[in-house]
Amino acid sequence: MRRMIPNRREMNSTPRFLLDALSDSISSGIFIDTKFYVFSRREPTYGRVSSPRALYCNSRILDKVPYFSTLFSGGFSEGQLWDISGGFPTDFDPYVEDYDYLSDSDLEDGPSCLGEDEGGTHGDDGGNPQQRHENAEAMRTHQPVVPNSMLPDPLSEETIADRDDCGTIDDPPRMGKVVVIRDVGALTFEALLFFLYTDDIRFATFSSDPSGELAHERAGDWSTGKLPSPSAKSIYRLADKYNMSTLKERAMTHIRNNLEHCDIVEEVFSSFTSL
Template sequence: MRQTLETSIYSASFTDTRFFAFSRRHQRLGRIDTPVPLFANSSILKAATYYDTLFSVGFSESSLSALDNKFPENESPAIDINDYGYDSDSDLSDYDETAPSENEDDVPSQQESNESPVQGDVGEPREQPGAISAGKLGRTVIVKDAALRTYTALIFYLYTGEITFRSLTSSQREPSANAESSRSCSPKSMYRLADKLGVEELKRLAFEALKANLGETNIVQEAFSKFTATPGFEEIRSMELGILRQACRSTKVQSDLPQMMRRAVRGELPHAEEMVDSLIRRIIA
């Protein structure tokens, strides 16, 4: 059953809604590209209490079009990394910046975008299964602020109530087999998306997964990250500040924190102003 549901996400055979989510990041050129289609069945999604939210927050510009693999011609197959809003999103795959091609400045063509493989397990491209009914119409949404991997996990969660999170890169933990599946995602990426959509239970699950990934080895790095500084993420900042205080006597934190504070003083971390202010207030309180 789970395999059937996962397969349906990449096929329009039994669906009436199509999302295009971007999958790759090109840091040097400052863009996110390679959109890949995902499909959803509204009759299944209606069983979830979050269905109305899915289509009422941020998707007012959806359009009625054929449910095929072709990216809409009136949309750009690449977006500026600043417009994406989360340039460190670990759910995006990265181009090999060390091996530039002659055409690296070109935006992926319409054909390239339409033929982009869906990523299965890490490093393994997977062809999109299932025949797509010619001329079948449905709603099309271009997702410009969440990665393909994150959105796949979201749809699967709305179908089943199940979610698998990957370990934070900063935690240096060995990934489990389940965490590397195509429907797993970063807890930070999902927290950001669930917060935007108002999917509170999923947001809570992402919060708990993020918290479980924090410790003395990575708390300083995460506490001063752009993600933690996101406006409205007060509970993230409060939680990480608490963990930082608990770990402040560890050798790792005592080594990392002064270095991070020096960077903040030099103006290298303008986004971390609130975290620095909170630390100072805790010290003098």
């Protein structure tokens, strides 16, 4: 029997960015090098979003999005390396009071749930005034921000090597990029990362559809293979901000194709439509 030899197209079917990421991980032993904190819960009492979730990825996939490629390579603080093993930065209140899309159906409802990745609220003496001013400015412009005091200084390879005369370290820090996202829900951003890895996305039904699931029911459960199901409107809004035309078109196609299954009056007069 003649042995079948895969053609060049089959051999090159794996995306270049994924091959690069796998190559790096094989030689370094590290695949995850970027950590995002993204808020997941809407607090009805205070009208703010809270409960930041940690989401991880390989920076190679983010190069597909010009927004992140510029952010990490343009000399901004987000391009520096930090220990990504730490919890939510203490310089930041774990909530956002001016989230510009409070009707976002990808946010869960209820009081803040403090987890291992979320810090407590600061009192009047918490944090330094200059850092708080910068945080407030970043929140107003809806930009990802990274705290200056997560570590005294970004750790260099030389600093790490100097910790042990033999050149080895017990429990070395996990070096990577750390970014706090303040204008997108965690479920939406999780689905974005999955899309960047796989070019696949699955949308939820409209929130005005009586059969629709709540946000916490649509979150991904990777232990069971359940994919996240974000709102198409939330994904459209995110794709528009990040200038991702393909993802934006997929979201709009889903919206158009499913209008007959929703309360059209509610959708026409929704905050999403006005935006």
